[in-house]
């Protein structure tokens with residue numbers, strides 16, 4: 001089997017906020033009604049993570065379980081665990097109206113780190129999202145627009161943000177984030 | 189700036205996170221309908237300055253379609269509601285009557 005390769009080979013910009021493309025991760029998407037406990041129960045059992053509520057994300061080590069829409073959840077896990085988890089999830093959902101797909105190769109992942117306020121400013125430059133601490137913080141996931149492309153981000157901890165986009169726009173997203181990270185602070 | 193709240197995922201964001209889908213509550217006229225009804229379905233649209241009902245999609249967010257009632261002149265949003273309905277909810281119509289006495293839109297007032 002061939003080795004997975006990320007879109008930008010781990011590109012990195014060090015500035016006020018550090019922007020780096022993350023190494024390939026596993027990403028499984030589930031489509032199915034998330035108000036059905038048969039579906040969320042299977043997700044919890046296979047992932048070992050608690051099912052988050054609306055626009056929430058559960059983070060534990062390298063694993064994340066995110067609420068993406070009323071009928072979409074995203075499970076992030078180490079690349080080597082994908083095929084096993086996908087098979088387990090498909091088996092656990094045998095009788096349910098649900099779809100499980102491995103989208104690991106469809107996405108690019110980025111990690112932003114730095115001072116919390118600077119990090120929030122970088123994201124606020126690119127998205128129509130209220131990035132004030134009282135409006136957005138760890139435990140929440142936001143699907144939105146990053147300049148001209150779709151993306152989603154969350155904060156696994158204070159001072160760190162993880163972000164996913166479609167792989168086809170990885171370079172565009174990295175360049176956007178890098179320019180925003182290098183720009184002087186406005187709200188310092 | 190038009191600010192909408194998606195009733196499917198609860199996000200409140202400005203309009204660039206959404207995409208407009210045109211007039212709400214159109215009744216499809218297909219095979220078997222007469223020419224006038226079909227023409228109306230294809231081409232006749234409201235164009236109000238004031239209360240309007242539209243379809244919107246949370247295109248950069250959860251991806252879902254929903255309905256919005258707003259004022260095209262002031263951009264005041266009276267409310268957003270499920271796409272799975274053929275007419276605006278009664279409590280929303282009541283709210284619009286309070287905010288815009290004497291309003292009308294198609295058969296609603």
Ligand SMILES: [Zn+2]
Pocket residue numbers: 194195196197198199246249250251252
């Ligand atoms: Zn939404």
